[in-house]
Amino acid sequence: MTRTLHLAVALDGTGWHPAAWREPTARPDALFTPGYWAALVATAEDAGIDFVTIEDSFALQSAAPGTADDRVDQVRGRLDALLIASYLAPLTSRIGLVPTVTATHTEPFHVATGLQTLDFASEGRAGWRIQVSASTADAALVGRRTVPAIDLEAYRRGEAQEVIQELFDEAGDVVEVVRRLWDSWEDDAIVRDAANGRFLDGSKLHYADFEGRFFSVKGASITPRSPQGQPLVSALAHATIPYELAAQHADVVYITPHSPEHLAEILAEVRDAEERLRPAGRPALLVYADLVVLLENEQADAERALTALDDLAGAPLTSDALVVAGTPSALVERLLDGQRRGLDGFRLRPARLPADLDAIAHDLVPALEAAGVRTPVSPRAARDPRTLREVLGFERPENLFTAATERAPESASSSTEVHA
Numbered sequence: 001m002t003r004t005l006h007l008a009v010a011l012d013g014t015g016w017h018p019a020a021w022r023e024p025t026a027r028p029d030a031l032f033t034p035g036y037w038a039a040l041v042a043t044a045e046d047a048g049i050d051f052v053t054i055e056d057s058f059a060l061q062s063a064a065p066g067t068a069d070d071r072v073d074q075v076r077g078r079l080d081a082l083l084i085a086s087y088l089a090p091l092t093s094r095i096g097l098v099p100t101v102t103a104t105h106t107e108p109f110h111v112a113t114g115l116q117t118l119d120f121a122s123e124g125r126a127g128w129r130i131q132v133s134a135s136t137a138d139a140a141l142v143g144r145r146t147v148p149a150i151d152l153e154a155y156r157r158g159e160a161q162e163v164i165q166e167l168f169d170e171a172g173d174v175v176e177v178v179r180r181l182w183d184s185w186e187d188d189a190i191v192r193d194a195a196n197g198r199f200l201d202g203s204k205l206h207y208a209d210f211e212g213r214f215f216s217v218k219g220a221s222i223t224p225r226s227p228q229g230q231p232l233v234s235a236l237a238h239a240t241i242p243y244e245l246a247a248q249h250a251d252v253v254y255i256t257p258h259s260p261e262h263l264a265e266i267l268a269e270v271r272d273a274e275e276r277l278r279p280a281g282r283p284a285l286l287v288y289a290d291l292v293v294l295l296e297n298e299q300a301d302a303e304r305a306l307t308a309l310d311d312l313a314g315a316p317l318t319s320d321a322l323v324v325a326g327t328p329s330a331l332v333e334r335l336l337d338g339q340r341r342g343l344d345g346f347r348l349r350p351a352r353l354p355a356d357l358d359a360i361a362h363d364l365v366p367a368l369e370a371a372g373v374r375t376p377v378s379p380r381a382a383r384d385p386r387t388l389r390e391v392l393g394f395e396r397p398e399n400l401f402t403a404a405t406e407r408a409p410e411s412a413s414s415s416t417e418v419h420a
Helices: 034-047 081-091 108-121 136-142 152-156 161-182 240-249 260-277 299-313 328-340 355-370 379-383 400-407
Strands: 006-011 051-054 096-102 127-131 190-193 198-200 232-236 252-255 286-295 322-326 345-350
Touching (some): 006 034, 006 355, 034 081, 051 081, 081 108, 161 240, 240 252, 252 260, 260 286, 286 299, 299 322, 322 328, 345 355
Parallel strands (some): 051 096, 096 127, 127 232, 232 252, 252 286, 286 322, 286 345
Antiparallel strands (some): 190 198
């Protein structure tokens, strides 16, 4: 049986090319309207895309990594990703909604309850793309702490590892706290016994009781355990430290290989980190490769379109992910080759919105279905939607506190409970 190739789309503004907003088919006038995002996600859902991620950050977008710039010829400003996803939840029925939420300057309690609320609103289709911010601009905007400026070249030489390690260690603690808060209510904690005036079984609420280097969080959450139990956790990773964060804490990791050889190196490092760090009993980490894609029916047309955008931007497009300008059929071959080399899926970043999303939906996805690695969306799927975890092959996880009690009942004590 052919293995399913998972497919996600990363949405950001008018597309991942900085000049995409100047394309004739772009809709910069609608960018800050709810209908803009609803139309994009409807296209992805109708095509059977597994989930969309939505970009976010604290500070304005910048062409200079980690610092602010003063450019006015590129899109600046965005809507809050978690709030966009929450708006889209009742407008959709199948597609997963995975907003970016920055861990560095956001309290774990707020991350946990916001994503649980999204999971309820979407009936089990919520996820989280963890963002770690090393930006001085982000820190200055929030104002609670300082983050030392990290010179990009120094980082590439490995001279900022201590700062980076601290930021990712903190993010790991955020995920741990969030997971505990997600499970602080057992599934049957709400009894709704109107006759006896008992809405809640207080013995089935638990303190998170997290004490760490960065946080001391008591809990419990104010939000009951949501449909998925644990919404999907994903992370973008480019190097050893983020690979280790993903291996220990995430369900999905997005990587950015630029060649088959580079892919083999990254996969080996990710799987090694997974073997060393992944908690016992957690399902295997799914590995997706990110690609920036610009698609036309002819290769020459795609190359000309990219050149035209580069000319408008004043420089060739550069990205952490590989930039692929070509035809949908050529991209199909690239995706199938990546799957043969060990990838579980891809997260595609459309260079132009809506143009490249339309090409993904109307040309690429049908070709993948014809290749046998994607299942066409059936009418029944709209009537019988699955949770995002189910779509990706994950079971609904046991409650952390219930599982611990079942393993060691003699160690249970009232200190882990919240009594109504």
